[in-house]
Amino acid sequence: MTRSVSFLLLGLLALSAALALPLVSDSRFLTLFLTQLAVMVTFAMSYNVLLGQTGLLSFGHAVYFGGGVFAALYLITAIGGGALALPLEFIPLGGALAGLAMAAVLGLVSVRRAGTTFAMISLGMAELITAAAMVFPSVFGGEQGVSTDRMVDVTLTGLGYGRPSEIYLLVLVWALVSVALMVFLSRSPLGRMANAVRDNPQRVEFLGYDPYWIRFLQFCIAGTFAGLAGSLFALTFEIANAEVFGLRTSANVLIATYLGGITYVLGPVVGAFVVLLLELNLARITDAWLFYYGLLFLAIILFAPRGLTGILAELPGALRRHGAAGCLRRALVWGPAVLSGLVGGVMLVELSYHLSNSFDPSDPLRLFWRDVDATNWGVWALALGACALSAALVLRARRGGRRPEVVVTPLVEEGS
Amino acid sequence: MDTFAFAVVNGLLYGMLLFMLASGLTLIFSLMGVLNFAHASFFMLGAYFAYQLSSIGNFWMGLVLAPLLVGLLGATVERYGLRVVHRHGHVAELLFTFGLAYLIEELVRLVWGRQPVPYRIPEVLDFPLFSIGGIDYSAYRAFMFAIAVLMFLGLLALLKRTRVGLMVQAALSHPDVLWALGHNVPRLFMLVFGGGVALAGLAGVIGGNYLVTEPGMAHQMGTILFVIVVFGGLGSLLGAFLASILIGILQTLMVAFDGTLTDLVVSLGAAAPQATGPFREIWTITPANLAPVLPYLLLVVLLIVRPRGLLGTRET
Amino acid sequence: MMTASGPALSIRDLHKDFGAAQIIRGISLDVREGSFHAVIGPNGAGKSTFFNLISGRFAPTSGKILLGDTQISGMRPYRINRLGLSRSFQITNIFNEMSVFENIRCALMWPGRAGYCFWRRASGYRRIGAEAERLIEEIGLSARAGEKAGNLSYAEQRALEVGMTIAGDARVLLFDEPTAGMNHNEVEQFSGFLRKVAVGRTVMMVEHDMNVVFSLADRVSVLVYGQIIATGTPEEIRQDPAVREAYLGAEA
Structure with a gap:
């Protein structure tokens, strides 16, 4: 229990820093970094609903993220063109809905099996969607992708969302709400039974629960928040192409989540932070940064399966x-x-x-x-x-x- | 008709190449319970090693040495990597091989660069063996065929005749029996992992110059490969064989044919549909466009009809 | 509590083949409401398979299984469990990464009507929490309630296993070798515990330890090569010449 309290304090500290930083300095780089961090944290947390909580290793989580991205891009354009009278602030709901819808359809087939088969099916699904998206440039924009303009007239707060700091606030609020919701869900009966399915699906069947149904619901939750994260991405960058569905995006969120530590509720937050930091800084210094990144990932799997958060948490004990x-x-x-x-x-x-x-x-x-x-x-x-x-x-x-x-x-x- | 025959023959060859990978992958999975995500990466390493060896010496040196090198590397990976994560379960093992695939791809970029390397067919085999209807069939393809067939015969002999083979067979049909036999299981694991990966390396040697040797080849081959093993039923050698041939031939056939939905509608006597709105490409897609999607589509359809795969019996 | 109504569990001409191997070859058996029914038999007789068929882990090749009036053969395990049949496993089968408390709580979720709820906190179900604490006390693990189940000793894990089986309100309990791997003292203690648990419920038990069987059971069935060769009171079974020859004699 003390661990969660210290986590909470740490979280509050990080939160106040996140709020204060863009106000103190008006560095565009910092604001963009924090915005990306908020998106990545939401995405990684949603991934951990599968991997850490339910024991489902997915290589295709980008599909639901991508669904949210494109849904949001089209919704923003629709609002801008006057076809839709939805305030811009509610765009993430659309992304979440898109993620949920895709997860509900694809999940029916995906979660019939757990373990290795599930991992391979998720990979197959992702390849299917990516390849299919490439075939339809009329929807996904081909190489140059689909773009939009988030500066629309219909907003709730009256903010124009033209400035990076304004969109940052919007993204941050949604990210915080998502993280809080996901933490709450992990403590519900469903979340607890998902842990049980992760540890021993067979025994769960003899306790009155259908592991398939538990996996399916968790899959839908993960898809919903991945879609929401995708829409935050769309709000930030206003452009995306079909590659967003691909293995690279899925691999990225998998690595970030695992680096952070899948057994900790807020492990993915740590992971997202580290990965983004590496991505932005290491990539400027060296072209071989992906190699170092892969090496770090392997080292964590081999020597610290509880991730960076695990190392941090075990430091006081070792001392x-x-x-x-x-x-x-x-x-x-x-x-x-x-x-x-x-x-x-x-x-x-x-x-x-x-x-x-x-x-x-x-x-x-x-x-x-x-x-x-x-x-x-x-x-x-x-x-x-x-x-x-x-x-x-x-x-x-x-x-x-x-x-x-x-x-x-x-x-x-x-x-x- | 000739085009059709050629597509089938080429598809068969592609299918054989796929099975050279899928067989090792299946053996490793059946025995160790771990699906080697990096299997296609070893295939790629086989191609690059062969390229390097053939640029120093000749193709034949690569043919012999590259698979051995890949096998040795595989055994090392098993000994110092997989064995360490084994106690954390299969998901951790899968993650490890995934990280390995990632790293090998970057390593290849590191050493050989981003562009394809000029790994060529040996000159001795670079001539048309025969030609049907004006299309040449190259001797190298026949050679690939021969190597693949030889490999299967060798593998079969190994499984049927040797002690290790018998143990692997026992493990294939009764996974839990192995531990009861009291053999040196860790060493067996190392051997089979090294051996399976060496087969992938061999496929890389003969496939690298037939296809293109470049850093993306592992990803391209890998995803198809996983479709095949899941499609065939995880752990079933025969299933993997059938799936390899099926997908090999289907994919090649798709590329060989053209025609669109519009053509179909017109040939049925209706007016050509207006291609407008989102997803309008549906009217103008050719089978060749769909070839990359097809294996995954097949997989999804099969999983809806028969979740355990074509010939799978095992729960995972 | 012991009423003489219809059988709690009734099995009719049950068969199970694995390929060419016939493991269960026509079992018919009634388990009376409120009885403590032991199944004994030599190794490989099919006792575990028999339990796996009743609890839904395998679907029978043919035959019927009735739980009360409901036909349950071929049903998925979770549906059978919801109808009031709970089982333990010979090889300890718990949630290793979760605490003892959470293990027990998971076993109480469905009976406590928590279902697949995701809009309430699990700790908000006070009755489930209180019941879990009471049960942990009963199986003697109160001091270890916060410990990860994977870190428990073997005997503690066995206790947890049984605790998860008796959690909830299942009318019929199946115990698959509950004392396997225990030492003499532990077995003694455990028998007393099982006797307490069985009050007011129907229990079926596979057990190798004949002392446990004869001290607990009021009915005994002998399973040999996939068939039941005798059913009766412990005394009748002890006297049965066929049983002595097939089983008890061989061991003596």
């Missing part, structure tokens, strides 16, 4: 167990190994990227604040050296790591 000095010692042992490995690895990756992807490989490459020549073997030797150093340090740290256990064992025996 208590080993003491500040113990933690510092560990950091001193492992730090240099990890650091030299990172430096060597990054150098290797950047050098090969430059060599195989740049127009002229002998052009200087900006690496760690210095210009280097990727065709010169000296840099390569340096990179390999750093990697070798790291490997040696890891071996030593491992051997060193075993030693304290040998020391501890007799102590325990004496004590008892």
Whole structure:
């Protein structure tokens, strides 16, 4: 219970920061970042309704997001053209409805099976929708996509929504409402039974519940909020093409959610934040950012299945167990190994990227604040050296790591 | 008629190529319960390795060494990756292989660049074997056919004749029996994963120059592949075979034919419909446009009619 | 409570084949309302399959199963459960990632009429919460109520398993080897608990421990190779020559 309280406090803190930041600074970049964050958080939270709560691994969540995007684009145009007298603020309801409708239809087939089969079906569905959307440029706009103009006359608040900070407020409000609703739903009987289906669907059947129906309802909820997130995306960017349905969008939300930690209610929020930060900053520094991104994802799956939130949540416990000095010692042992490995690895990756992807490989490459020549073997030797150093340090740290256990064992025996 | 025959033969070849991947994927799934999302990525690696080897030495060196390298890589991945996440369940394993696919695609871009590489058919086999109705049939295709058939015979012999094969067979029909047999299961897993992935690598070697060797080929092949194994029924080798051939031939046939709904309506004696409004393309789509959609459409239809797939028996 | 009305569960000529293998070969049996009915038999006799057929995990190849007056053969397990039949599993079958309290609460949701509701908080169902706490007390896990079920000891997990089975108001309970893997003391304690639970309900139980069977059951059926060769009071079963030969004799 204390964990959820601290989460709540953290959430409130982040919220007040989110509200205050665009007021304090009028940086367009920051406002856009926060708007995107709100969209991504809603989307990732909706994804976790499937993965974290119900145990359904989907590779096709973008379909419902995309449904919301296009529904919103057309609705905004309809409002702008005077065909629809709906205030702009209610556009997300349309997106949510579109997501719900698609989830209700596709879900009937999708959730018959769980586990691997469900994952593959979701992938097949997504490919079907993406390929079909490409076939119909009259609806989805082909390569250049469908665009709209959100500056319409019919609004509730009287705001014009031309300025980024205005649309940010609208997106933020809807995102907050969605997150609150999803947290509420996770605590309802349906949400609890979804957890049970995730752990052991067979037993649920012997407790009076139909796992299919539970999965279906959860699938609809996830679809609804994905559609809502899609409409927030449409409000922010005012343009999209059929690629929004594709695996790249689905993979992105999957990775963000998992990085954050699927076992925590607000894990996806952390994940969305980190992923967006990486996307916006890493992509400016290096072309190989997707590689690092994939590497981070694999590392989390292998070594921290509870995600970044899990690492954060376990830090206080680790501090208590080993003491500040113990933690510092560990950091001193492992730090240099990890650091030299990172430096060597990054150098290797950047050098090969430059060599195989740049127009002229002998052009200087900006690496760690210095210009280097990727065709010169000296840099390569340096990179390999750093990697070798790291490997040696890891071996030593491992051997060193075993030693304290040998020391501890007799102590325990004496004590008892 | 000749076009039709050619489409069927080409479709059969494509189907065989698909099955070279699907067979390994099915074996791995049946034994370990994990659907290897990165299977097509190993196919891609096979093609790139073969390209690299053939640019240093020759095609035949690639044909032998590339699958071995891919298999070795696969075994390493199983040993140090999959085995670690195994205790977190099948969803975690699937996620791991998904992350692996993502990483391999980026790795390929890293090493060989974004553009297709010039991986070519060996000159010895680059001649028309025979021609029907003015269309040449290349010797390389016949060679691919031969390799695929050889591989299946080899696989069959392996399954029927060797100890490992017998254990795999036992696991195929009774998944829980394996643990009771008391064999070295982890080593078996490593072997089968490495072996299955090596088959995908072999398919990459002979398919890479037939298709195009580029970083997107894994995604393109992968999604079709998953349709096939789900369509055939997860864990069924025969189902995977039937689905591979069916989808291979259907997709090739679709490309070979033209004609639209408008044509159909007109040929039925009605007036040509006005193509306006949203979804107006429906009147002018050709089967070739629909070829990419078809496998997924088939999958969805099948799942409505028969949720466990063509020949599937196993719950997942 | 023990009325002499119609049978709580009545099985007519039940068959189940797996491919060519006939596992259940024509079982007919009446389980009286309020009785404690044990099913015994050698390994591989089909006892677990028999329970799986009654509870709906498998559909029978042929034959009828009546729960009270309702024909339930071939129904999905959740529908059978809603009609008032609850079962436990031989291999512990719980929700590992959830707390003990949540495990029990899940078992009480449907009987507590929470259904698929998503517009109320689960903790708002006070009667379900109170009943869950009472039940956890009864199975002796109060001190562990907040613990993740996957972290419990084996005996505690068995208790939780049975707790989930008796949660709610099922009239008929099926226990599949409830004492499997327990030591002597635990079995003794557990028998007393089962006796308490059975009051006012109909219980069917598969059990290997003959002491448990003869101390708890008032009716015993002997299942051998997919057929019931004898049904009677424990005393009659003990005396039955066919049973002695087929089963008890072989063990002695």
